[in-house]
Amino acid sequence: MPKRLLAPLPGLFYRRPSPEEAPFKQEGDAVAAGETIGLIEAMKSFFPVEAETAGKLARFLVQDGETVDADQAIAEME
Amino acid sequence: MAIKSLFIANRGEIAVRINKAAKALGIRTIQAASEADTDSLACRLADEMVVIGPAQAAKSYLNVEAIVQAIKASGADAVHPGYGFLSENPRFVSAVEAAGITFVGPDAGTIAKMGDKAMARAEAVAAGVPVVPGSEGRVADLDDARRQAARIGYPVMIKASAGGGGRGIRIVENEASLETLVPQAMAEARASFGDDGLYMERYIQNARHIEVQVLGDGTDVVHLFERECSLQRKRQKVWEEAPAAMLSKAVRDALCASAVALARRVNYRNAGTLEYLYDSKTEEFFFIEMNTRIQVEHPITEAITGIDLVQAQLRIAGGERLWFTQGDITQTGHAIEVRINAENPAKMFMPSPGLVASYRAPEGENIRFDTLLFEGYRVQPYYDSLVGKLIVWAPDRSAAIAALENALNGLTVEGIHTTAPLHLALAEDAEVGKGLFHTAWLESWMAARAREASRA
Numbered sequence: 182m183p184k185r186l187l188a189p190l191p192g193l194f195y196r197r198p199s200p201e202e203a204p205f206k207q208e209g210d211a212v213a214a215g216e217t218i219g220l221i222e223a224m225k226s227f228f229p230v231e232a233e234t235a236g237k238l239a240r241f242l243v244q245d246g247e248t249v250d251a252d253q254a255i256a257e258m259e
Numbered sequence: 260m261a262i263k264s265l266f267i268a269n270r271g272e273i274a275v276r277i278n279k280a281a282k283a284l285g286i287r288t289i290q291a292a293s294e295a296d297t298d299s300l301a302c303r304l305a306d307e308m309v310v311i312g313p314a315q316a317a318k319s320y321l322n323v324e325a326i327v328q329a330i331k332a333s334g335a336d337a338v339h340p341g342y343g344f345l346s347e348n349p350r351f352v353s354a355v356e357a358a359g360i361t362f363v364g365p366d367a368g369t370i371a372k373m374g375d376k377a378m379a380r381a382e383a384v385a386a387g388v389p390v391v392p393g394s395e396g397r398v399a400d401l402d403d404a405r406r407q408a409a410r411i412g413y414p415v416m417i418k419a420s421a422g423g424g425g426r427g428i429r430i431v432e433n434e435a436s437l438e439t440l441v442p443q444a445m446a447e448a449r450a451s452f453g454d455d456g457l458y459m460e461r462y463i464q465n466a467r468h469i470e471v472q473v474l475g476d477g478t479d480v481v482h483l484f485e486r487e488c489s490l491q492r493k494r495q496k497v498w499e500e501a502p503a504a505m506l507s508k509a510v511r512d513a514l515c516a517s518a519v520a521l522a523r524r525v526n527y528r529n530a531g532t533l534e535y536l537y538d539s540k541t542e543e544f545f546f547i548e549m550n551t552r553i554q555v556e557h558p559i560t561e562a563i564t565g566i567d568l569v570q571a572q573l574r575i576a577g578g579e580r581l582w583f584t585q586g587d588i589t590q591t592g593h594a595i596e597v598r599i600n601a602e603n604p605a606k607m608f609m610p611s612p613g614l615v616a617s618y619r620a621p622e623g624e625n626i627r628f629d630t631l632l633f634e635g636y637r638v639q640p641y642y643d644s645l646v647g648k649l650i651v652w653a654p655d656r657s658a659a660i661a662a663l664e665n666a667l668n669g670l671t672v673e674g675i676h677t678t679a680p681l682h683l684a685l686a687e688d689a690e691v692g693k694g695l696f697h698t699a700w701l702e703s704w705m706a707a708r709a710r711e712a713s714r715a
Binding site for chain 2: 190222225226228251
């Protein structure tokens with residue numbers, strides 16, 4: 182059963198720290214516990230989306246720049 | 260020529276406010292809306308709605324081309340920009356002017372001039388308005404630093420000319436510590452920026468934020484007294500009052516006269532706000548910047564003067580000369596505004612967008628609630644978290660604080676978190692009651708409460 186990373190709050194999901202930079206993580210990358218895999222922008226503030234446990238980021242379930250709801254699954258971990 | 264139809268290039272509570280002011284003057288309204296805002300209160304109030312783009316502000320409310328095109332297509336003869344978004348964007352204002360449409364605000368040239376810190380400071384100096392004393396040019400060496408600091412007056416703040424933000428700032432209390440701190444700062448600036456030039460200005464400890472409201476018609480300018488907005492979190496105003504209770508009459512008169520002098524110098528047309536830092540110890544005020552638009556906290560000025568500032572903006576933009584003189588404007592009683600944000604104050608002010616399951620506005624005499632809320636509305640995550648402004652008026656300051664507490668208890672918003680509990684706690688605080696605060700006060704007050712809570 183793959184573990185899923187959930188959005189901590191509703192907003193816009195971004196895979197990059199800023200539009201000019203590379204994504205935090207690619208699908209298939211190893212992720213450490215507490216590591217940031219993306220950002221959520223809500224009400225003009227940015228909040229990190231962090232992995233709870235270490236593992237491999239299997240795939241993203243939402244696109245860069247897409248709107249997410251609170252607790253919506255953002256990525257699947259293995 | 261009086262405005263007949265008005266395009267509102269903004270959203271939220273200020274769009275609601277502008278719709279109401281326009282209606283009161285018999286003006287037809289056309290409301291801009293992003294795809295996320297088509298069900299907003301402003302859209303419900305407006306005579307017409309125009310969708311200008313996707314939810315993200317950069318693609319809608321901040322998109323100059325899309326908005327200018329929508330304005331032209333709408334046939335509106337004027338545009339109200341509200342605050343934020345494009346309200347102080349000279350490129351937007353030039354495009355509106357070029358289309359032969361009235362911009363509710365000053366001309367693009369004035370906005371560009373007053374929006375540039377150095378130019379605004381130069382205008383202030385030319386108008387005889389005090390600015391924060393600072394070094395002339397870069398501070399080249401220790402001798403120069405000594406000379407300049409003596410002229411500026413201690414304490415002074417030194418920072419790298421080439422640096423940005425708060426990095427490497429040092430507060431120097433007297434000449435003895437200048438001797439050690441200047442060489443340190445120069446070495447650090449050289450290491451960080453490859454340039455050891457320093458900038459120096461007077462450090463105002465426990466500064467308060469005071470601002471003066473003005474109205475100009477392009478020829479005449481009047482002031483509508485001052486507001487105090489020292490309660491801030493992350494440089495955002497949280498709680499505002501009018502008048503600033505600690506000012507003596509002599510200081511208030513000088514402050515307001517300085518604002519009029521500067522606005523008159525630039526032939527100011529529109530409502531405008533001149534912001535100052537105030538040193539309570541020395542009773543000195545220093546101009547910092549001018550906002551050439553309606554301000555979020557304008558209702559407290561309306562409450563103490565009885566003048567509707569948004570209607571005034573529309574009438575001035577329609578070509579009217581000021582219909583009152585300075586002598587007609589009086590300041591009565593005390594008003595407080597608190598900003599109700601969709602944020603959770605118990606969880607580090609985490610944004611709290613979502614569905615408003617239940618909503619009741621506070622009611623009563625001398626209570627005003629400017630809001631975008633209604634029951635069943637979904638607060639969007641794409642924009643500012645401001646969902647309402649609670650304004651109370653009373654004959655004096657302590658009665659106003661008591662009225663605020665009552666009004667806050669009469670506000671119900673369920674389904675989302677709001678900052679109302681923060682304001683209730685502030686209304687009950689003894690130091691707030693005495694008016695003993697400054698721009699850094701709120702953050703240290705919150706930190707102290709968090710420490711107490713973690714011990715309990």
